[in-house]
Amino acid sequence: MNILDGRQIASEIQEGIKQEIIQLKSQTGKTPGLTVIIVGENPASQAYVRKKHKIAQKLGINSKIIELKADIPARQLIDQIQILNRDADTQAILVQLPLPEHLNTWEILDHLSPEKDVDRFLPVNLGHILLNRTHIFPCTPAGVLRMLDYNQIDVSGLNAIMVGRSFIVGKPLASMLTNRNATVTLCHSKTRNLPELVQQADLVVAAIGKPGFITADMVKKGAILIDVGQNFLYQENQVLEYCTEMQQQKFKKKGYGITGDIHIKAFSKSSHYTPVPGGVGPMTVALLMENTLQLFKQQVHIE
Amino acid sequence: MNILDGRQIASEIQEGIKQEIIQLKSQTGKTPGLTVIIVGENPASQAYVRKKHKIAQKLGINSKIIELKADIPARQLIDQIQILNRDADTQAILVQLPLPEHLNTWEILDHLSPEKDVDRFLPVNLGHILLNRTHIFPCTPAGVLRMLDYNQIDVSGLNAIMVGRSFIVGKPLASMLTNRNATVTLCHSKTRNLPELVQQADLVVAAIGKPGFITADMVKKGAILIDVGQNFLYQENQVLEYCTEMQQQKFKKKGYGITGDIHIKAFSKSSHYTPVPGGVGPMTVALLMENTLQLFKQQVHIE
Numbered sequence: 001m002n003i004l005d006g007r008q009i010a011s012e013i014q015e016g017i018k019q020e021i022i023q024l025k026s027q028t029g030k031t032p033g034l035t036v037i038i039v040g041e042n043p044a045s046q047a048y049v050r051k052k053h054k055i056a057q058k059l060g061i062n063s064k065i066i067e068l069k070a071d072i073p074a075r076q077l078i079d080q081i082q083i084l085n086r087d088a089d090t091q092a093i094l095v096q097l098p099l100p101e102h103l104n105t106w107e108i109l110d111h112l113s114p115e116k117d118v119d120r121f122l123p124v125n126l127g128h129i130l131l132n133r134t135h136i137f138p139c140t141p142a143g144v145l146r147m148l149d150y151n152q153i154d155v156s157g158l159n160a161i162m163v164g165r166s167f168i169v170g171k172p173l174a175s176m177l178t179n180r181n182a183t184v185t186l187c188h189s190k191t192r193n194l195p196e197l198v199q200q201a202d203l204v205v206a207a208i209g210k211p212g213f214i215t216a217d218m219v220k221k222g223a224i225l226i227d228v229g230q231n232f233l234y235q236e237n238q239v240l241e242y243c244t245e246m247q248q249q250k251f252k253k254k255g256y257g258i259t260g261d262i263h264i265k266a267f268s269k270s271s272h273y274t275p276v277p278g279g280v281g282p283m284t285v286a287l288l289m290e291n292t293l294q295l296f297k298q299q300v301h302i303e
Numbered sequence: 304m305n306i307l308d309g310r311q312i313a314s315e316i317q318e319g320i321k322q323e324i325i326q327l328k329s330q331t332g333k334t335p336g337l338t339v340i341i342v343g344e345n346p347a348s349q350a351y352v353r354k355k356h357k358i359a360q361k362l363g364i365n366s367k368i369i370e371l372k373a374d375i376p377a378r379q380l381i382d383q384i385q386i387l388n389r390d391a392d393t394q395a396i397l398v399q400l401p402l403p404e405h406l407n408t409w410e411i412l413d414h415l416s417p418e419k420d421v422d423r424f425l426p427v428n429l430g431h432i433l434l435n436r437t438h439i440f441p442c443t444p445a446g447v448l449r450m451l452d453y454n455q456i457d458v459s460g461l462n463a464i465m466v467g468r469s470f471i472v473g474k475p476l477a478s479m480l481t482n483r484n485a486t487v488t489l490c491h492s493k494t495r496n497l498p499e500l501v502q503q504a505d506l507v508v509a510a511i512g513k514p515g516f517i518t519a520d521m522v523k524k525g526a527i528l529i530d531v532g533q534n535f536l537y538q539e540n541q542v543l544e545y546c547t548e549m550q551q552q553k554f555k556k557k558g559y560g561i562t563g564d565i566h567i568k569a570f571s572k573s574s575h576y577t578p579v580p581g582g583v584g585p586m587t588v589a590l591l592m593e594n595t596l597q598l599f600k601q602q603v604h605i606e
Contacts, residue, residue: 106436126433127426130474133409157495165481171433174489178468181493183500186477190484192460197486 002272004147004226006279010286013146014059017289021060024302032296033062034092034118034288035084039077040070040100049096052285059289062089070100077103078111085113091299092118092292097168115299118291121167129172132179136294141173143283144205144226145180151272153224156181161197163187163214163261164207169228173205194218206261212242216265225273228280229261244275305575307450307529309582313589316449317362320592324363327605335599336365337395337421337591338387342380343373343403352399355588362592365392373403380406381414388416394602395421395595400471418602421594424470432475435482439597444476446586447508447529448483454575456527459484464500466490466517466564467510472531476508497521509564515545519568528576531583532564547578 025031034056038049049065056063068077084090093116099105109117114124120138128134137145148155160182164170174186185197198204198218206214207228219225233239239248239257244264247257260276267273274280296302328334337359341352352368359366371380387393396419402408412420417427423441431437440448451458463485467473477489488500501507501521509517510531522528536542542551542560547567550560563579570576577583599605 106434123430123434123436124427125430127428127430130429130433130478131409131426131470133426157493159496167434171478171481175433175474178474178489178491181491183488183490183494185486185488186481187486188481188484190460191486193462 001267001270002151004151004272004274004279006143006147006274006282009147009150010143010282013283013286014055014289017286017293018059020293024297025060028300028302030296030300031060031062032092032292033064033087033090034094034292035064035066035087035090036094036096037066037068037077037080037084038096039068039072039103042098045096045098052094052288055285056289056292061289061292064090071102074103074107077108081108081111085111085116090116091296092116094118094288116295118288118295119168120172120291126167126172129179130175136291137176137287138168138172139287139291140169140207140228140280140284141176142287142291143280144173144228145176146287147226147274147280147283148224153272155203158182158202158224159200160184160203160205161187161201162205162207163194163198164205164209164228166207169207170205173207177203177205204262208261210261211238211259212261212263214262214266216263216269219262219266219269221269222271223269225262225266225270226280227260227262227274227276229259230276230281231259231261233257233259304570304573305454307454307575307577307582309446309450309577309585312450312453313446313585316586316589317358317592320589320596321362323596327600328363331603331605333599333603334363334365335395335595336367336390336393337397337595338367338369338390338393339397339399340369340371340380340383340387341399342371342375342406345401348399348401355397355591358588359592359595364592364595367393374405377406377410380411384411384414388414388419393419394599395419397421397591419598421591421598422471423475423594429470429475432482433478439594440479440590441471441475442590442594443472443510443531443583443587444479445590445594446583447476447531448479449590450529450577450583450586451527456575458506461485461505461527462503463487463506463508464490464504465508465510466497466501467508467512467531469510472510473508476510480506480508507565511564513564514541514562515564515566517565517569519566519572522565522569522572524572525574526572528565528569528573529583530563530565530577530579532562533579533584534562534564536560536562 053063084093114122162174165188174184177184195218203224205226211231239251242259243257251257356366387396417425465477468491477487480487498521506527508529514534542554545562546560554560
């Protein structure tokens with residue numbers, strides 16, 4: 001079994017972006033601009049946003065965070081988005097999800113300029129993915145493909161199972177794998193015979209947010225396992241059941257352990273697997289930076 | 304085994320549309336407008352277009368056909384589309400596919416107003432389907448769902464196999480079935496173990512254009528079989544192999560027989576099946592009429 005090392009790959013991608021930004025700046029005098037809008041005080045969201053900001057700055061991206069109060073009226077949030085749509089220094093806009101309850105996610109996102117939609121969640125951008133007419137993808141699915149590419153894994157002809165049908169991961173990634181000639185089965189909470197379906201898969205992608213949900217007995221020997229889940233566990237018995245030894249050590253110091261949606265005992269049956277943490281997570285952040293760079297190049301007409 | 308009778312269902316849908324158009328006209332003084340653009344002289348396309356036109360007229364739709372020469376420059380075709388985009392009497396525009404070789408399909412279609420895109424092929428409309436945010440679908444996939452609804456077949460939890468990944472049928476229909484809680488496997492020319500995958504499916508949809516490609520031995524007993532294929536056969540041995548007795552009779556008179564992508568011997572193993580002809584085909588036309596009515600209602604703000 002081989003580890004698909006997201007930290008390593010992400011760090012190489014980021015180094016490449018950093019160099020390219022230096023070069024583009026010397027050519028054009030301009031720097032890619034990424035603005036993240038965060039509404040309310042969800043601690044997990046705040047931590048993600050800070051992390052993205054820190055990395056973006058390190059790569060030379062002109063990164064801004066706009067923090068808005070949890071009770072902001074939809075109209076004011078939309079106004080803010082429209083200001084950024086018109087701002088020539090911002091090529092990439094990210095509205096951090098989830099939004100507070102009183103805001104309808106799509107009523108907000110629909111006001112984002114499709115060309116500045118760095119998450120690639122807007123209908124027109126998802127439609128282009130379905131049609132195989134774009135090379136810019138939502139960050140997490142894009143990160144998964146890049147890990148496969150880095151390890152020269154060709155999915156053509158493979159039977160793939162995508163567990164989870166969110167618009168953030170499952171639906172676009174299923175389309176992207178289909179476009180790469182995998183035979184994809186898209187599973188979800190209403191799927192009746194998940195264990196049998198997983199058993200047949202050469203490639204398993206899990207994105208459901210349930211610790212250790214895909215168990216070792218479900219997995220075919222030699223399968224490729226991609227784990228998009230990132231679950232925080234706070235109870236010792238759970239940590240002992242679901243987490244690696246390293247995370248068990250961490251639990252003793254920090255009071256929590258992290259694990260994915262695929263049970264750690266399944267790794268030994270795989271040909272390749274992504275660890276959690278250190279797998280898909282870092283790739284998502286790296287691809288956000290790469291998407292920012294791509295949008296910059298599109299909008300200032302370099303390519 | 305039960306026949307899903309597309310002719311009967313389509314005729315009921317059309318009767319309903321006809322009545323609604325009469326009523327809407329008396330309310331608003333307006334009539335839905337459908338304009339079909341056909342480029343070149345592909346005989347199959349011409350036949351389809353005439354058929355659509357005849358039915359549209361019968362239902363009280365203001366139906367127009369714009370016939371353009373095969374060698375029309377892209378610019379002129381786009382100009383024509385843009386005139387229709389601005390025409391308040393046309394709520395529905397259909398560009399008959401395939402276009403002649405020298406025209407890039409997407410470079411043309413991208414100029415269509417998304418709200419007048421009656422085929423629902425534009426990226427933004429496909430994106431809305433993926434996101435489960437619309438009730439207007441491409442005509443053939445929409446027709447398939449209506450046949451299931453008419454026969455009170457709930458696909459939730461069923462294992463479905465979609466054979467064929469075109470943007471006209473396979474990709475949108477796979478998304479639509481997923482949104483109805485089926486577990487969908489999307490297969491195509493690079494799929495390695497199609498017979499096994501079909502064998503496991505409760506619902507089989509074939510849209511590949513190969514006569515009798517899904518054979519009886521592949522099909523699980525009690526499966527629902529939906530056949531989107533419509534293949535014209537001109538050789539007697541093929542007609543005898545693939546066509547129903549009725550089509551064999553037709554061959555003697557007309558020199559061709561029609562059959563689908565699912566072998567006729569598979570029907571007896573099914574719980575429900577769509578005949579070819581008389582299954583999905585008439586539904587596609589009926590749903591084009593219904594989409595026209597829907598777009599009309601959206602654009603004149605009735606709903």
